[in-house]
Amino acid sequence: MKALEIKDLSYHKNLKTILERVNLTLEAGKIVALVGANGAGKTSLMRVIAGLAKQYKGGVEVCGEADEDRRKQYIAMTDSLSAFRDSRKIKDVADFYRLVYPDFDDKQFADILEFMNLNEDERLGSLSKGMKEKLIIALVFSRKAKLYLLDEPFSGVDAMSRKKIIKSMLLWKPEEATLVISDHVLDEIAPVIDEVVLIKKHSVLEQRSAEEIRAEHESIEEWYEGFYEGEE
Amino acid sequence: MIGFKQTFAAMFKEKSRTTWLSLGIEAVFILLVSLYFDIRYGFGSDSAGVGIGISAMVIFCMCIWYQIDVIMAAYRINRSQTWRQVPVTAGNFLTANVLTGLVTAVIFALANLLIFVIVLLPFIFGGEMRIDSQAVATFQPYVSSIISWGLYMALFALVSFISGICFWLLITESASVLGDFLPLKGRTSKFAKAVILLALLALLSWGSSSILGAVIRMVSNFGFDFNFVIDNTGLHTSHTDLGLPVISWLYMLAQIVYVAVLWAAEYFVFKKGVEAKK
Numbered sequence: 001m002k003a004l005e006i007k008d009l010s011y012h013k014n015l016k017t018i019l020e021r022v023n024l025t026l027e028a029g030k031i032v033a034l035v036g037a038n039g040a041g042k043t044s045l046m047r048v049i050a051g052l053a054k055q056y057k058g059g060v061e062v063c064g065e066a067d068e069d070r071r072k073q074y075i076a077m078t079d080s081l082s083a084f085r086d087s088r089k090i091k092d093v094a095d096f097y098r099l100v101y102p103d104f105d106d107k108q109f110a111d112i113l114e115f116m117n118l119n120e121d122e123r124l125g126s127l128s129k130g131m132k133e134k135l136i137i138a139l140v141f142s143r144k145a146k147l148y149l150l151d152e153p154f155s156g157v158d159a160m161s162r163k164k165i166i167k168s169m170l171l172w173k174p175e176e177a178t179l180v181i182s183d184h185v186l187d188e189i190a191p192v193i194d195e196v197v198l199i200k201k202h203s204v205l206e207q208r209s210a211e212e213i214r215a216e217h218e219s220i221e222e223w224y225e226g227f228y229e230g231e232e
Numbered sequence: 233m234i235g236f237k238q239t240f241a242a243m244f245k246e247k248s249r250t251t252w253l254s255l256g257i258e259a260v261f262i263l264l265v266s267l268y269f270d271i272r273y274g275f276g277s278d279s280a281g282v283g284i285g286i287s288a289m290v291i292f293c294m295c296i297w298y299q300i301d302v303i304m305a306a307y308r309i310n311r312s313q314t315w316r317q318v319p320v321t322a323g324n325f326l327t328a329n330v331l332t333g334l335v336t337a338v339i340f341a342l343a344n345l346l347i348f349v350i351v352l353l354p355f356i357f358g359g360e361m362r363i364d365s366q367a368v369a370t371f372q373p374y375v376s377s378i379i380s381w382g383l384y385m386a387l388f389a390l391v392s393f394i395s396g397i398c399f400w401l402l403i404t405e406s407a408s409v410l411g412d413f414l415p416l417k418g419r420t421s422k423f424a425k426a427v428i429l430l431a432l433l434a435l436l437s438w439g440s441s442s443i444l445g446a447v448i449r450m451v452s453n454f455g456f457d458f459n460f461v462i463d464n465t466g467l468h469t470s471h472t473d474l475g476l477p478v479i480s481w482l483y484m485l486a487q488i489v490y491v492a493v494l495w496a497a498e499y500f501v502f503k504k505g506v507e508a509k510k
Binding site for chain 1: 506
């Protein structure tokens with residue numbers, strides 16, 4: 001079953017091309033790394049899929065649903081939580097998620113929060129960048145979604161926690177759900193991924209299975225770095 | 233997918249925090265000011281009225297500020313990535329956003345009325361309360377007419393408030409959508425946004441002012457003129473009243489149609505063009 005199908009997607013803003021003729025199909029249950037340099041269009045692609053960016057051309061279907069509003073029910077995407085003031089507690093944010101997402105699982109949230117060493121009485125303003133990112137990951141995986149979109153989720157998380165979280169994500173994610181992790185650093189997510197999608201020059205340059213890459217190259221990072229050799 | 237009720241409940245929960253916080257701060261400030269003037273000058277003196285004047289000014293300013301805040305909150309929610317990820321249809325989202333703004337504004341206005349009544353109580357009862365029998369006798373026949381006018385004006389204010397939210401959402405969002413997607417860059421894009429904003433403001437203001445102007449003319453010409461006069465001797469009334477004319481309901485209808493047009497235009501802009509901010 002297809003979790004995501006994108007056909008001829010183009011997205012321009014003012015005079016700038018952000019995505020051009022993107023075609024991409026992801027099967028259900030896969031863990032996919034969405035890689036590319038800064039500004040390649042990874043975040044914009046996720047925003048288009050999630051219905052947050054508008055005025056694009058082409059087709060986007062999530063679990064067979066093309067309607068922008070309706071496909072949101074299948075997606076859990078990382079969010080900066082900018083709608084909440086620093087004075088709000090973690091439990092307030094959880095209350096909001098509980099109210100607006102019917103697939104929010106309280107037990108899962110409590111478990112992940114404990115795993116992340118976070119207390120639900122802590123205020124958002126007292127959290128460090130890394131702790132806030134852990135909370136965002138906890139909120140995303142507390143939902144039983146079909147498609148998880150994680151946009152550079154580990155940039156502020158310390159190396160030890162990052163490894164633990166990456167391993168645990170496999171347990172938190174429902175088996176049939178697809179997980180897309182966008183990052184420009186591959187080394188830590190490489191061991192768990194099934195597929196790699198490389199975005200370059202505003203389009204999908206390569207989509208390959210991780211197993212194939214591992215068989216042909218020393219590592220996924222080596223394969224990825226090969227696309228940027230000779231570039232500044 | 234969630235429905236209108238859940239979306240409304242979630243938005244109301246978030247927005248009402250500001251309402252209660254603002255009301256709490258305002259109420260404490262107003263009561264302290266009134267108490268100060270009441271204790272210093274006595275409840276029955278003319279100088280005690282200074283406290284009421286200050287309270288009325290504070291309430292007026294707070295109501296204006298709150299109206300602006302309601303519109304800003306609606307705009308922030310429409311542009312918020314957190315909110316825009318919520319699985320709800322655009323129509324339900326927008327309606328819930330506008331109506332929660334209205335409901336919190338009504339709560340704010342009613343609470344302010346209550347605060348003002350509380351502030352007035354010692355002043356009224358501290359002075360010699362006199363409503364002469366002749367005033368009461370002439371007041372009686374007009375009670376039902378006053379109720380009709382009161383209901384009409386309250387209803388018109390509610391519809392106008394909705395039109396105000398839709399109006400500002402439409403012009404600010406249209407300007408940013410057109411500015412974002414026009415083939416322009418940098419300063420030219422900002423300039424284009426400003427021009428579009430001004431053009432829309434002029435065009436839609438014309439629509440609002442035509443209806444509101446007509447209603448104001450109707451009110452002043454057809455004769456709702458009922459005054460309460462409060463001084464240190466108590467409450468007095470004066471009035472001339474000619475009842476609620478049929479045309480007033482036509483103006484109400486015009487305002488409702490205007491709101492519907494604004495809402496539909498805003499829905500189109502929101503659904504097709506308004507992006508969530510990163």
